[in-house]
Amino acid sequence: MSEDLYAVLGVNRSASASDIKQAYRKLASKLHPDKNPGDATAESKFKRVNQAYQVLSDKKRRELYDEFGDAALSDNFDADRARMYKQWAGRGGGGRGRNPNVQSFDLEDLFGGGGGGGAAGAPNFGDLFSDIFTQPGRSRRGSRAATMKGADVESDLAIDFASAVRGTTVSLRLEGPRGSEPIQVRIPPGANEGSKVRVKGKGNPSPLGGPPGDLLLKIHVDAHPFFRMEGNDLHVDLPITVAEAYRGAKVRVPTPDGHVTMKVPAGAQSGKSARLRGKGIAKRGQEPGDLYVHFQVHVPTSQAEAVETAIDALGAYEDDIRADLRF
16 A cells, blocks of 8 residues: 555645645655756655645545545546445445455455455455346346456557646547547646546457447656646746846746736846746646746846946945855
């Protein structure tokens, strides 16, 4: 069993959405690969923190995780099926009374999280559910055959950063035994590296006439030269001139919804940041994230004599900016 997602973020189970977001931002800032180049441990923790936030920041996914634990993280997880099993087990079907040959097992095993296989003598989980829920008078073997789903098919899909943030529809062509089939797949806003999109009924056919499996698309997001995403938030390094940093200025900033104008405060320094509320990633059913603008002061690179003179004049008014620098 993997580490509890609440423990990953360092919050308790009663934490508010705001507490979870604040804990995520703190950890993501500390563990971000840009701040820990070449540190595989930090990179692994950063990915785990991102995964925890993706689940706990989503109200529905958090509720399922609270109810079912790690089993709810499986691609094959079916909440209704899990509740049916829990209800059945609660009536004595889990190895006490009417079905003593069924050994106890974790819900994760039902959805592929248990690593496959089972204890000797324990029934196949598909058989178990067929035996529990087959209607009276119907052939159980026939019911299992008719409902056996085909295997899922996994494939990789690369999309650009803007499409990952805004969401997009991609046209794909599936090659199968009956020829080529064009399909349209909707990628939801906020698809991040490694996330998966399920396309129902586009996997392998069932060998026994049941429904086909699903197509699972693993998303790969192309890096952006200026923007990066952290959870539902976006970050961008904004170049500003020396004059804009000194006097303050109104500048245009690109966002997923188009350009907006923001004010650079007078005396802005490189590394300082400002937040544009609601200009991050807008996932369905969630509050939009924010866009964090990080100022980067760019000095002139021209070798013109007038520039040299201006720099010399500016130096006369500069303090010792490293006076307090200590090891």
